[in-house]
Structures are given as C-alpha cells and as structure tokens.
Amino acid sequence: MSRARTRVIPCLLLKGDSLVKSVKFKDYRYIGDPINTVRIFNELEVDELVFLDITASKESRSPNFKLLENIASECFMPLAYGGGLRTLSDVRTIFNIGFEKVVINSAAFSNPDLIPEIVEIYGSQAVVGSIDYKSNIFKRFHVYSNGGSKKQDPSPKEWASHLETKGVGEILLTSIERDGTWNGYDIKMVKEISQSLSVPLIANGGAGTVEHLGEVVKMGGASAVAVGSMVVYQKKDMGVLVNFPDKNKLKDVLG
Incomplete structure (x- = not known):
C-alpha cells in the first residue's frame, strides 16, 4: 500500500x-488582500489552507466572521x-461558513472542555x-498562548x-524562534513530539x-508541513509574491 502524499499547507496570518x-511572532509585514491570495492559491492547486487570526485571542475578540465567509466562498480547497475561538458557538459558525477544521490554541487553556465538545x-x-513554543534563557521549552504573548507551564511534548x-x-507545532527566519524547521523538537504521538503532526x-520540507518529514517524522514566508x-x-513550490520538486524531496 503506498504512503499517503505529504500535505504542504500554506499557513496565512490575518x-x-x-x-x-x-x-518570530513580531515585525509584521503587510502581504496583501486575503481574497486575492486565496484566488492565486486556487489556481496553484494547493492541498489545503490554514488561516490564523494572530491578534484575536490577544485582544479577547471574536473572529472576523464576515471576512472568513468571503474567504470560504472563494476557496476551492479544504480550509x-x-x-x-472561545466557545462552541464560535466553532459552529466557522463550520457553517464552510471551513472544514478549526485550530485551537489559547482556548485549550481557558476553556478545557471546548475540544472534547467539538x-x-x-x-x-x-x-x-495548535502549539506555539520557544525556549527560555535556561534552554527550557515552554508553550505560549494568546498569539505567543502568554507563557504556559507545560513543555511542548507534555x-x-x-x-x-x-x-x-492532528497537531500544528510552531517554533516561535524559527517563525519567518527561512532557516529550516526545528527538526529535533518535531522528532521528539512526532515519536510520542499517534496523531499526525x-x-x-x-x-x-x-x-527543508523534505528534512522535517524524513528526519523529523512530520506528517505534513506548513509554509509561510516561502509562499508569500x-x-x-x-518583495511579496504569492507562489507555491513546483509539484515535481516537492515529489522529489518528500518521496
């Protein structure tokens, strides 16, 4: 039986x-209009898209449902x-709009019952x-919530x-220290966590x-890869240029 193709997922920040x-979760640069970007990714036939509103939890506000509705109506791929997302009502609205998955980060701390309810x-x-993490001065890794602004006790693996x-x-594992650096994934952490899980990472x-995509899959055991800077x-x-790696090149590195 052939192995499922590794998904390469643009992760877009609102x-x-x-x-x-x-x-590194700072120094935000404007990329463009989300609707136009979705249209380009439609043409490039990407596997799926992830949209993350990076200030909603930090500002204790609800998602921009109108914008998300417009995105979903334009998008041909899974979203x-x-x-x-703080309540089941928020999540229900997201699914009713046309998204297939929700990404839960801060609410896993503030509303522990939310994930089981969904x-x-x-x-x-x-x-x-979703797990965002970075290390402290003693090289101990911590999970961060609320857009990377609130340190939590557990280690990423815990x-x-x-x-x-x-x-x-599945788990979306994001290294805050490597975000936007173009330096490659944190293969060591990906490997440690992927080996401890039975769900995809x-x-x-x-x-x-x-x-870099091939390395984190083959050496780190990632089931899928999210990409940001290299596709915008x-x-x-x-300068900004919405793009996607050549399918044949991806096949070569991902196997």
Missing part, C-alpha cells in the same frame, strides 16, 4: 482585514481557521491542536500529549526551501 507575515459533535478530524487525550485529530516555523515572498528579503 491581522484585521489584511494578510501579514511575522518574524482550517484558528484565532479567537470532537463529540464534529469528530476528531475537524480539530487541530502539551501535545494532553491535546491528544482531549481528542484532537504538522511542522511549522522556519521553512525556506523545499529541501519571492525570496528572503525580497
């Missing part, structure tokens, strides 16, 4: 009505959304548990295990080349 790209109604495959017991269908933070810029330190 700030207000605009798409932005961050470096996931995260940011500001899973019971919509199934595990509809819930992505929190991944906890999210799995809550019923998530999506590696995120640091992709700069197609070779021409190259590092160059």
Whole structure:
C-alpha cells in the first residue's frame, strides 16, 4: 500500500482585514488582500489552507466572521481557521461558513472542555491542536498562548500529549524562534513530539526551501508541513509574491 502524499499547507496570518507575515511572532509585514491570495492559491492547486487570526485571542475578540465567509466562498480547497475561538458557538459558525477544521490554541487553556465538545459533535478530524513554543534563557521549552504573548507551564511534548487525550485529530507545532527566519524547521523538537504521538503532526516555523520540507518529514517524522514566508515572498528579503513550490520538486524531496 503506498504512503499517503505529504500535505504542504500554506499557513496565512490575518491581522484585521489584511494578510501579514511575522518574524518570530513580531515585525509584521503587510502581504496583501486575503481574497486575492486565496484566488492565486486556487489556481496553484494547493492541498489545503490554514488561516490564523494572530491578534484575536490577544485582544479577547471574536473572529472576523464576515471576512472568513468571503474567504470560504472563494476557496476551492479544504480550509482550517484558528484565532479567537472561545466557545462552541464560535466553532459552529466557522463550520457553517464552510471551513472544514478549526485550530485551537489559547482556548485549550481557558476553556478545557471546548475540544472534547467539538470532537463529540464534529469528530476528531475537524480539530487541530495548535502549539506555539520557544525556549527560555535556561534552554527550557515552554508553550505560549494568546498569539505567543502568554507563557504556559507545560513543555511542548507534555502539551501535545494532553491535546491528544482531549481528542484532537492532528497537531500544528510552531517554533516561535524559527517563525519567518527561512532557516529550516526545528527538526529535533518535531522528532521528539512526532515519536510520542499517534496523531499526525504538522511542522511549522522556519521553512525556506523545499529541501527543508523534505528534512522535517524524513528526519523529523512530520506528517505534513506548513509554509509561510516561502509562499508569500519571492525570496528572503525580497518583495511579496504569492507562489507555491513546483509539484515535481516537492515529489522529489518528500518521496
């Protein structure tokens, strides 16, 4: 039986009505209009898209449902959304709009019952548990919520295990320190966590080349890869250009 093809997923950041790209969860640069970007990704036939509203939880506000409705109506591929989802009612609205998955990060801390409630109604495959992490001066890794602004106690591995017991269908693991750097994924952490899980792990933070994607899958055991800077810029330190790696190149590096 042939192995399922590795998904390569653009992870797009919303700030207000605009798409932005961050470096280490700061230094946001304007990318463009989300609707136009979706249309380009439609033409490029990407596997799926993830939209994250990076300030909703930090600002304790609800998602921009109108914008998300417009995005869903334009998009031909499976969609996931995260940011500001605090209640089952929020989640229900996201699914009714046309998104297939929700990405839960901060609410897993503030509303521990939310993930099991979603899973019971919509199934595990509809819930992505999101983990943002970075190390402190003692090189100890911590999970951060609220757009990377609030330090939490668990280690990434402990929190991944906890999210799995809550019923998530997959984990989105983001290195804050590698976000937007183009330096490659945190293969060591991806490997440590992927080996401890029975659900798929999506590696995120640091992709700069197609070779980086191959490395984190083959050496880190990632089931899927999320990409940001490399699909919204021409190259590092160059202008905006929405793009997607060549399918044959991806096949070569991902196997």
